[in-house]
Amino acid sequence: MTTIMNDITFSTAEAGAGLKAALEKGRADVIGVVRESAMRGRGGAGFPTGVKWNLAAGAQGDKKYVVCNADEGEPGTFKDRAILSEWADLVLEGMTIAGYAVGAAEGIVYLRGEYTYLVRQLEDALEKRREAGLLGENIQGKDGFNFDIHLHMGCGAYICGEETALIEALEGQRGEPRNRPPFPVNTGLNGCPTIVNNVETFAWASMILAKGPEWFKGIGTEKSSGPKLFSVSGDVDKPGVYEFPMGITVAELLKNVGGGGAKAVQIGGASGNCIPACEFSRAIAFEDVSTGGSIIVFGPERDMLKVAENFLEFFEDESCGQCTPCRIGNTRLLEGIRMLQTGHCSMKYLQELCKLGETMQLASKCGLGQSSPNAFLSIVKHFRNELMGRACVMVCK
Amino acid sequence: MLMTQQDKLMGELKALVEQHGTHRNALIPILQDVQKRYHAISDFAMQTIADLLGIHPVEVYSVVTFYAFLNEKYHGKFIIRLCRTISCEMAGKAAVARQLENDLDIKFGETTSDGRFTLEWANCIGMCDQGPAMLVNDQVFTKVTPEKVHDILEACEKAFGPHTMQTEEEHVL
Ligand SMILES: Cc1cc2nc3c(=O)[nH]c(=O)nc-3n(C[C@H](O)[C@H](O)[C@H](O)COP(=O)(O)O)c2cc1C
Ligand code: SF4
Numbered sequence: 001m002t003t004i005m006n007d008i009t010f011s012t013a014e015a016g017a018g019l020k021a022a023l024e025k026g027r028a029d030v031i032g033v034v035r036e037s038a039m040r041g042r043g044g045a046g047f048p049t050g051v052k053w054n055l056a057a058g059a060q061g062d063k064k065y066v067v068c069n070a071d072e073g074e075p076g077t078f079k080d081r082a083i084l085s086e087w088a089d090l091v092l093e094g095m096t097i098a099g100y101a102v103g104a105a106e107g108i109v110y111l112r113g114e115y116t117y118l119v120r121q122l123e124d125a126l127e128k129r130r131e132a133g134l135l136g137e138n139i140q141g142k143d144g145f146n147f148d149i150h151l152h153m154g155c156g157a158y159i160c161g162e163e164t165a166l167i168e169a170l171e172g173q174r175g176e177p178r179n180r181p182p183f184p185v186n187t188g189l190n191g192c193p194t195i196v197n198n199v200e201t202f203a204w205a206s207m208i209l210a211k212g213p214e215w216f217k218g219i220g221t222e223k224s225s226g227p228k229l230f231s232v233s234g235d236v237d238k239p240g241v242y243e244f245p246m247g248i249t250v251a252e253l254l255k256n257v258g259g260g261g262a263k264a265v266q267i268g269g270a271s272g273n274c275i276p277a278c279e280f281s282r283a284i285a286f287e288d289v290s291t292g293g294s295i296i297v298f299g300p301e302r303d304m305l306k307v308a309e310n311f312l313e314f315f316e317d318e319s320c321g322q323c324t325p326c327r328i329g330n331t332r333l334l335e336g337i338r339m340l341q342t343g344h345c346s347m348k349y350l351q352e353l354c355k356l357g358e359t360m361q362l363a364s365k366c367g368l369g370q371s372s373p374n375a376f377l378s379i380v381k382h383f384r385n386e387l388m389g390r391a392c393v394m395v396c397k
Numbered sequence: 398m399l400m401t402q403q404d405k406l407m408g409e410l411k412a413l414v415e416q417h418g419t420h421r422n423a424l425i426p427i428l429q430d431v432q433k434r435y436h437a438i439s440d441f442a443m444q445t446i447a448d449l450l451g452i453h454p455v456e457v458y459s460v461v462t463f464y465a466f467l468n469e470k471y472h473g474k475f476i477i478r479l480c481r482t483i484s485c486e487m488a489g490k491a492a493v494a495r496q497l498e499n500d501l502d503i504k505f506g507e508t509t510s511d512g513r514f515t516l517e518w519a520n521c522i523g524m525c526d527q528g529p530a531m532l533v534n535d536q537v538f539t540k541v542t543p544e545k546v547h548d549i550l551e552a553c554e555k556a557f558g559p560h561t562m563q564t565e566e567e568h569v570l
Contacts, residue, residue, distance in 0.1 A: 003526055003527070004526065072523055073520070073521060074521070075482045075483055075484070076482075076483070076521065076525050077523065077525075078524065078526060080523075081524075113466045114478075114519065114522045114523060115523065116535035117535050117536060117537055153426075155429065155464035155466040156464055156465030156466035170422060171421060171422055172420075172421040172422050172423065172424030172460065173460065174459055174460055174463040175463065175464070232526070233525035233526050233528070234484055234525075235487065239525070239526035240526050266483075270482075270483075296483060296484055298487075306486075307483060310481075310486055313481075314521075320463075
């Protein structure tokens with residue numbers, strides 16, 4: 001169970017340096033540093049972390065919460081698993097810094113049930129931090145700064161990675177996303193201001209405090225600062241977890257992981273986009289092709305219709321069913337794929353399906369339904385010739 | 398179910414609720430523990446938990462039916478969850494799936510008649526770089542081949558032990 005990795009900056013982190021630097025500053029200055037770094041969330045949506053923390057710090061509430069989103073369910077993503085296995089302390093340190101910055105006393109790691117094998121290791125890390133005075137009361141001698149973290153296990157639901165569904169799950173409810181606004185920074189867990197950040201976001205926050213915002217900003221592009229971890233799988237020689245600066249082109253990335261000859265790359269997981277070879281010069285960054293880190297590579301022999309089918313089966317299964325465009329839409333798209341597979345789909349009907357996909361993007365309540373048609377639409381756009389007019393063959397499953 | 402068994406279960410549920418608290422936020426951790434201990438969440442358990450938390454049983458039912466890892470139906474001692482998502486599919490999950498069905502003599506979604514194994518699909522389990530991957534309870538297996546399936550099942554059988562047969566009680570629940 002070893003994951004291939006390249007040189008990852010987290011290995012160079014000096015234990016405790018981020019928290020030490022944070023506690024030497026005022027709360028507002030800590031947020032200032034994170035804002036200055038211009039880091040955007042590493043979980044996929046890319047919201048500026050400093051802005052989020054600042055909103056939560058300014059929100060009124062008796063209690064505040066810091067939640068680490070370790071629900072990592074996006075197909076093709078496993079970098080959070082690697083981070084929690086190798087550098088859990090850095091994540092917990094980042095959460096502690098966030099707790100200090102926004103004035104929260106309670107932190108929660110929402111860990112997906114599929115990662116239960118990480119629990120013992122994480123509980124040990126938490127206990128060690130308590131013993132070392134890095135969690136608990138008056139942390140590192142800082143009067144009045146009390147913060148502790150506990151684990152909460154997920155129950156096998158991809159949708160609970162969406163931050164408001166995650167909060168519903170923490171409150172003992174079905175994981176059905178809420179309307180936003182109000183946003184969790186104002187009305188989150190138990191109605192209190194809550195920040196929800198990705199595992200990787202907390203780890204970088206810790207390093208930004210230790211090494212300064214200029215270091216982070218010096219890497220990546222103007223609109224997407226810093227390094228990023230990518231989970232690379234599929235038809236490559238060396239699948240694994242890789243760190244690259246934001247803004248790297250698809251072609252460069254492929255060169256580094258042994259993905260020569262690829263016909264397409266799915267960027268951003270099932271909810272991301274499928275990029276054909278003619279667009280490999282595009283940059284992986286929030287301003288071009290954005291991703292939470294999932295890179296799935298398809299070799300020349302792969303049937304793109306099967307890829308689309310696999311993704312839509314995933315969404316049909318994982319849709320929470322709360323709103324119609326997503327609940328019915330994903331089923332209809334999947335049926336359409338089955339029609340294409342048996343060679344029974346007219347161009348007119350395919351166009352209808354594409355329109356339905358666009359409606360889902362606009363009318364769904366949360367990110368799942370808004371992004372579930374992406375893969376279908378991009379595959380239809382780039383590989384239409386491969387999809388249409390198939391001979392009716394027996395589909396052997 | 399015998400009255401005494403119900404009383405016993407009631408006592409155990411009360412202890413669980415005491416441990417986690419009666420706040421609504423405790424519902425899922427309570428249900429996770431019930432699932433782990435009894436391999437299913439029965440109507441009786443749902444009703445009892447609802448009473449103890451002061452909520453309607455339908456609230457409990459709606460939560461149990463939402464999450465993949467909470468089940469009304471009895472699940473085996475070993476729950477095998479094979480990843481069906483794209484990277485594992487490309488790595489050859491179909492052959493592993495077929496072999497699991499053959500060796501266990503059940504289909505996906507079913508439990509063996511001796512109550513030992515349940516076979517299910519999982520969506521991406523975060524092992525995409527080492528597929529085909531599957532979970533057996535909390536343990537992860539990577540780069541599984543049809544040939545390895547047999548060894549894994551055998552290890553489970555061994556862990557189960559000849560003398561630790563499923564108790565009557567657990568079956569009823
Ligand atoms: C369907 C869905 C699933 C998501 N799953 C995850 C996840 O597993 N991990 C994660 O960090 N963010 C996930 N997100 C994004 C979160 O809603 C949220 O934006 C993120 O946790 C914020 O953290 P960040 O700003 O640090 O990225 C998901 C969003 C949607 C719509
Ligand atoms: S878009 Fe899908 S997952 Fe999101 S709320 Fe609607 S039905 Fe649920």
